[in-house]
Amino acid sequence: MDAKIRLYVEHPLGDGQTVPLDRGQANYLFNVMRLAAGAQVLLFNGQDGEWQAEVSQAGKRGGELTCLEQTKPLQMPPDLWLCFAPIKKARTDFIVEKAAEMGAARIVPMQTDFTNAGRVQRDRLQAHAVEAAEQCGGTYVPEVAEMQRFDKLLGNWDLSRRIMFCDEALTSSASGFLKGQVSAPWAIFIGPEGGFSERERDKLRAMACATSVSLGPRILRADTAAVAAMTLWQQALGDWS
16 A cells, blocks of 8 residues: 655654654544545654554544554755745745755754844744655755854854855856865855845855855845755755766
């Protein structure tokens, strides 16, 4: 029997392992998707790969699944962080979803000089990352970090992690810059609408681990820039090459 539903769970997975369902998961599987005992579901937890499981108990407020066999091993993403300035709610959600789909290992919202968005709801963004992994077949869910101020983030930066700083004021292409570079660890920095301030640009330029690049001759929206930058990096240095 083919399983068409993938579900993220916070529970160990293994041969014969039983997995309890909380009320929300039970409602989704049994009331929304109309599954019954004996139905097949794909499970992953970000640690044990993907497993095919069978509904062993189905109830209105809970239930239980039993793991049958592993269908995919854990596939870790490259050691790539996406650090970005949050924008409007729906577009921030889009950035997080696409970063999870495209293989970011960690997603870091940052408060820059020109960031317009206020506080971000980390739990909501983390849920979007989980949903993206469920839908795209991933076995790993990137952590969405708490929002950090730009200066604090760089002040605690591990200098062994290289930074690809996307600067719309430049003309040198990212694809040319990435040739001959090493693959890990890295971070991509995407600024807000209006870009990074001159003060922030100066701070990044002064870091030996940071290199500013252009994403082409047109100024991209922040959500488009995040997808474009991750695409270039993955093609040159990630697990697409």
